[in-house]
Amino acid sequence: MKVERIIFIVSIVLFLIKLNFTGKIINNLFVIYFSILSLIYLFGSNFILRVKKYNNIFFSTLAGMIYSIVLIGTIFKLMNWDNFSIYTKTGSFLNLILLLMLIIFYYKNEGEKKEYYKSIIKRSSIFMALLIILFFYKYR
Numbered sequence: 001m002k003v004e005r006i007i008f009i010v011s012i013v014l015f016l017i018k019l020n021f022t023g024k025i026i027n028n029l030f031v032i033y034f035s036i037l038s039l040i041y042l043f044g045s046n047f048i049l050r051v052k053k054y055n056n057i058f059f060s061t062l063a064g065m066i067y068s069i070v071l072i073g074t075i076f077k078l079m080n081w082d083n084f085s086i087y088t089k090t091g092s093f094l095n096l097i098l099l100l101m102l103i104i105f106y107y108k109n110e111g112e113k114k115e116y117y118k119s120i121i122k123r124s125s126i127f128m129a130l131l132i133i134l135f136f137y138k139y140r
């Protein structure tokens with residue numbers, strides 16, 4: 001989905017800017033874009049994560065909820081709000097379990113199903129990298 005990609009790219013750029021700079025405008029844009037992306041994954045994951053005609057509703061919904069938790073944890077951590085560790089630890093644990101399950105299903109399936117699992121594995125890997133960066137980030 002093109003809208004998801006555009007918002008995701010803008011969010012990652014804002015994430016990288018937020019790691020190095022602070023300011024009211026950057027903070028507001030960061031929170032707005034990550035919140036929008038979180039809502040897109042939470043409520044629209046069944047439409048976004050579809051590959052051609054194949055869609056596994058269970059994995060799409062689960063992945064969307066986990067990505068949303070990771071994004072909210074990212075907001076909490078970079079804005080230095082309370083209880084960010086709950087979101088980041090929960091998101092990283094659930095994302096790791098999801099990633100392992102997806103890899104198992106990827107090697108067991110063929111065709112469109114394999115493409116479907118591959119697309120979710122790519123997204124989960126990106127979110128895992130985001131969580132690793134957050135783990136080493138110290139608030140200034």
